[in-house]
Amino acid sequence: MDLQDEILIPTPIETVYAALNDPEILQDSIPGCEELIKHSDTELEAKVTLKIGPVKARFNGNVTLNPEDPPRRFSLTGEGSGGAAGFAKGGATVELEQQPDGQTLLRYQARAEIGGKLAQLGSRLIQGTAKKLAAKFFSNFSEAVQVRENS
Amino acid sequence: MNDMTPDRDDRIANLKGMGCARKRVEDVRFTQGKGNYVDDIKLAGMLHGDFVRSPYAHARVKSINTDAALALPGVIAVLTAKDLEPLNLHWMPTLAGDKQMVLADGKVLFQGQEVAFVVAEDRYIAADAVELVEVEYEDLPVLTDPFAALQSDVVLREDLAGQDSGAHGPRRHHNHIFLWEEGDKDATEQVLDSAEVVAEEMIYYHRTHPCPLETCGAVASMDKVNGKLTLWGTFQAPHVVRTVASLLSGIEEHNIRVVSPDIGGGFGNKVGVYPGYICSIVASIVTGRPVKWVEDRMENLMATAFARDYWMQGKIAATKDGKITGLWCHVTADHGAFDACADPTKFPAGFFHICTGSYDIPVAYVGVDGVYTNKAPGGVAYRCSFRVTEAAYFIERMIEVLAIELGMDAAELRAKNFIRADQFPYTSALGWEYDSGDYHTAWTKALDAVDYAGLRREQADRVAAFKRGETRKLMGIGLTHFTEIVGAGPVKNCDILGMGMFDSCEIRIHPTGSAIARLGTISQGQGHATTFAQILATEIGIPADSITIEEGDTDTAPYGLGTYGSRSTPVAGAATAMAGRKIRAKAQMIAAYLLEVHDNDVEFDIDRFVVKGVPERFKTMKEIAYAAYNQAIPGIEPGLEAVSYYDPPNMTYPFGAYICVMELDVDTGEHEIRQFYALDDCGTRINPMVIEGQVHGGLTEALAIAMGQEIAYDEMGNCKTGTLMDFFLPTAWETPNYTTDHTETPSPHHPIGAKGVGESPNVGGVPAFSNAVHDAFRAFGLRHAHMPHDHWRIWKIANQLGLHG
Structure with missing residues (x-):
């Protein structure tokens, strides 16, 4: 499954990049995220509860960040296990571009492999759900970044 | 004899024998929701089993942690391969001469494979506990294409490593099972080489699934007082299941009773032996309580026989x-x-x-x-x-x-x-x-x-x-x-696990002229209770409506290889006719005695024996049945019963x-x-x-x-x-x-x-x-x-x- 999109965030690139590395903001932004622990600058552990179609599961996942060209570009890989519900693994590349009006354009390309019951039951729903979750994440994220900026 | 014709037609019609579009006797209960399927069986103190299944198609199982599942109130046990190993039941033989994991032993080889078996007080607790079993996997390269599998370095069956031959001869690659050949290869290739026209094509018959409306399931009940195991299940071959269960468990065969109740479609899906049966039996032996396992639709489609x-x-x-x-x-x-x-x-x-x-x-x-x-x-x-x-x-x-x-x-x-x-x-x-x-x-x-x-x-x-x-x-x-x-089939070349593929019928005629016949087969919707009674009606002259057909209980039915491959009518149907002819032979002797003529002087006529050439002198099958039980006939044992084991010639x-x-x-x-x-x-x-x-x-x-x-x-x-x-x-x-x-x-x-x-x-x-x-x-x-x-x-x-x- 491939996902790609872009979104405008009304804050400067440095703020956006810093927020993308802030476990608190990430935890607040990721839909269903119950816990996000930062083990190091590049290693994160997350517990996320997701519902895709008829399958609801708590995922334990590990994410590794690769800051390729901060603050303009980084990539990440991750994998998560939802027990009986299945598993997911994948990666994403995120690019940030400072806009003349002070906003930041965030572009991402993600690729995921899904296995287990999720893939079986959710296959018709998974692309749509993933898109919805990504959109939700970025709207939450954009909001959190602005709150941070204004506080 | 023209005046006899209407009477003959009535007598034939009354039998509802072969050729009659008799309504299915089973449908009275099926159409009213009164069937009795495995999931209808409810026993006192019965526990429920459910499987933890692999989400991976190929992975090493690094650890299984059952603590959280066992801590859930209502969970009685969680079985893993380690628990089955001391009983040597973590693997089981397949019908094809291979062996199969009952529960994942070190690795999993297909998505949906059975990893652990949870036993709980009710079905809901069992399902909840399945979610709590933590299995750590390390995924391995997946092979879903048989052509690629034959080229790949990835070894799927590590348990067979180094075995260059299997149940059906040499294996030329670690993912190869057998090469089976028939016919004249050289002569065929010569014909192809010199033919005027050759058409060549790759024809793929895709993977599908029998998908019976009722999924597979079993209820195992080990009675520790009398040492007897009763196993109800969706079995197309209950007698074979009893023999396999005895060989695997070491319980003597007379102490195992296998019952196939009503079955909601089989289509081949219910011929094999599945891990669910083994786990239910083991769980019942371990807990001393009956254990039911019934799979859901997804489990049926992804894990039972395709x-x-x-x-x-x-x-x-x-x-x-x-x-x-x-x-x-x-x-x-x-x-x-x-x-x-x-x-x-x-x-x-x-x-x-x-x-x-x-x-x-x-x-x-x-x-x-x-x-x-x-x-x-x-x-x-x-x-x-x-x-x-x-x-x-x-x-x-x-x-x-x-x-x-x-x-x-x-x-x-x-x-x-x-x-x-x-x-x-x-x-x-x-x-x-x-x-x-x-x-x-x-x-x-x-x-x-x-x-x-x-x-x-x-x-x-x-x-x-x-x-x-x-x-x-x-x-x-x-x-x-x-x-x-x-x-299938002639015992000379057809067997399953060494058991020849004959089939059987046992008939008892009751004193009042009705009857019960038991067969080694088991209907899954085919209508045996209707059609086998029709065969008998024609063979022995007792109306089909007065004949009960019973199958599927190994304590009462004669041994048979079951129902699949359109074998019931060719094999058990033949046994039924042959057993019917034994009944008729004895009835002929009884009739001759009652009519005070020689055996050869009476002949069978629809529902009676008549004295040859004197049709007004006769004894009906009903009269003969009564005499068989109530009259001392010199040289003839009382009763009217017969058994036939039929080994088809072709x-x-x-x-x-x-x-x-x-x-x-x-x-x-x-x-x-x-x-x-x-x-x-x-x-x-x-x-x-x-x-x-x-x-x-x-x-x-x-x-x-x-x-x-x-x-x-x-x-x-x-x-x-x-x-x-x-x-x-x-x-x-x-x-x-x-x-x-x-x-x-x-x-x-x-x-x-x-x-x-x-x-x-x-x-x-x-x-x-x-x-x-x-x-x-x-x-x-x-x-x-x-x-x-x-x-x-x-x-x-x-x-x-x-x-x-």
């Missing part, structure tokens, strides 16, 4: 004028993670070598390579005799491809090559002795019934109209003439001619079946209504398989068709009207001449539907396209042929 998955490379040789001179076939057979095919032991590819079909082919060769992949195990005979639907599909597609190669009409090509009626008994190039047949008569009847010539004219007009842009619909005429091989060879007329929408890929004509010759017809029901059901399953039903995997080994959202089961909406017809060529070696019919419509139906799709596009250059022909794939054919402009 059917087909045969890649059939074919070459067929002929003269320019269409006389077939040779047939060559190599199959790459995807067996999944374990070789759990349900075939007679000596036939690892079943009876696939019936693939010369209805044709007189002088020389042929078949080679089948069995291959391991990361898919569910199985390879059962889904509403067909062992691999016979694969064989019929193969030859009926090859005939069509050859017709294209020759530029010949496919109906004419068939007729030119049929085995003639005067050639029976006919020995095929691959070694089968066809018992009887009259293919030309059936074929001509079928072609006339649909006005074949008229259909071809209409089709030519349609093609012309399409080319002029006046229509977007094409018309296909799907032809099939199939020959089946059923009724298989039976039902055949049929099917014609499907289909309309295809080139732009949407949708199909409409305009007409379906099915002529079946199943020998002597016991109950025409039951036959018609069987044909309708089988054709609908054939429609499903040909037009959309499949078990599909993605490259990660995810089973993408684990629910009825994705796995096509036709409803009344998709099911067309069928016209049934028949000819009657009795089997010369069967006591009543019957051949079996339940599977013919699936065997013949699949090529008929598929050939109709192909035929619609023949004028535009299509040779072959793989099934299933769902809307998307039909659209794709049209697209690839450039029909979308």
Whole structure:
């Protein structure tokens, strides 16, 4: 499954990049995220509860960040296990571009492999759900970044 | 004797014997929801089991943590391979001479494989606890393609490492199971090399699943006081299950009672032994309480026995004028993670070598390579005799491809090559002795019934109209003439786990002239209680309505090999007739005594014995039964009972001619079946209504398989068709009207001449539907396209042929 999109965030690139590395903001932004622990600058552990179609599961996942060209570009890989519900693994590349009006354009390309019951039951729903979750994440994220900026 | 005629007709009608369209006695309870299925069994203190299954298609199991599951109130036990190992039950033998993990032992080999078995106070707690079992996996490379598996360095079956031979001979690669060959390879290749015309094609019969409405399940109850294990389950072969359970568990066979209650469809899916049965038994022994396990739909589709998955490379040789001179076939057979095919032991590819079909082919060769992949195990005979639907599909597609190669009409090509009626008994190039047949008569009847010539004219007009842009619909005429091989089988060459494939019937006539007959088979919807009573009614002159048929309880029924492969009528039906004849022989002696004449001076007449030439002097079977129990007859034991174990001398060879007329929408890929004509010759017809029901059901399953039903995997080994959202089961909406017809060529070696019919419509139906799709596009250059022909794939054919402009 491939996902790609872009979104405008009304804050400067440095703020956006810093927020993308802030476990608190990430935890607040990721839909269903119950816990996000930062083990190091590049290693994160997350517990996320997701519902895709008829399958609801708590995922334990590990994410590794690769800051390729901060603050303009980084990539990440991750994998998560939802027990009986299945598993997911994948990666994403995120690019940030400072806009003349002070906003930041965030572009991402993600690729995921899904296995287990999720893939079986959710296959018709998974692309749509993933898109919805990504959109939700970025709207939450954009909001959190602005709150941070204004506080 | 004219004045006797009405009386005779009444007496025959009263019996409701063979040939009568007797209503199914089972349906009274089935249509009222009063059936008694495994899940209806509720015992005091019964526990419920549920499986932790692998989400991975291939992974190492690094650890299993059951603490959280065991801590859940109501959870009694969680079994893993480690718990089964001391009992040597962590692996079990398969019917195909391989072995299979009961619970994951170090690794998992297909998605949905059983990893742990949770036992809890109720079904809901068990399901919750499954979620709490933590399994750590390390994923391994996945092989879902049998051709790639044979080239890959990845070893699927590490337990077989270094074993260069298996149950069916040498293995040439670590993912290879066997190579099985039949026929004359050199002679066939010589014919191909020098042939005037050779047609070659790869024919794939995709992976599908029997998908019975009732899934598999079992209830095990170990009575520790008297040491007796009772096992209720969805078993197509209850006696075999008892023997296997005894061999595996060490419990003596007399202390095991296996009961198959009502079964909601089997279609081959319920022949094998599944981990759920073993785990239920072990859990009951461990807990001392009854344990029920019933799988859900997803589990059934992704983990229990699939059917087909045969890649059939074919070459067929002929003269320019269409006389077939040779047939060559190599199959790459995807067996999944374990070789759990349900075939007679000596036939690892079943009876696939019936693939010369209805044709007189002088020389042929078949080679089948069995291959391991990361898919569910199985390879059962889904509403067909062992691999016979694969064989019929193969030859009926090859005939069509050859017709294209020759530029010949496919109906004419068939007729030119049929085995003639005067050639029976006919020995095929691959070694089968066809018992009887009259293919030309059936074929001509079928072609006339649909006005074949008229259909071809209409089709030519349609093609012309399409080319002029006046229509977007094409018309296909799907032809099939199939020959089946059923009724396994002669003990000399057919066995399952060493048990010869005879079958049995035991009859007790009660003093008042009614009767009970018990058989070694088990109905899963076939209507045995109706039809076997009809056989007996005709044989012993007791009305079918006064005969109870009972099957499926190993404590009471005689030993038999069960119901699959259309074997019940050819084998147990024969046993029934033979046991009936023993009853009749004794009844004759009793009648002679009562009538005070010599045994040879009485003869059987419908429902009585009469003194020859003096029809007014007679004793009815009812009177004879009463005398058998209540009168001291010199030299004759009291009672009227008989048992027959029938070892068939040969298989039976039902055949049929099917014609499907289909309309295809080139732009949407949708199909409409305009007409379906099915002529079946199943020998002597016991109950025409039951036959018609069987044909309708089988054709609908054939429609499903040909037009959309499949078990599909993605490259990660995810089973993408684990629910009825994705796995096509036709409803009344998709099911067309069928016209049934028949000819009657009795089997010369069967006591009543019957051949079996339940599977013919699936065997013949699949090529008929598929050939109709192909035929619609023949004028535009299509040779072959793989099934299933769902809307998307039909659209794709049209697209690839450039029909979308």
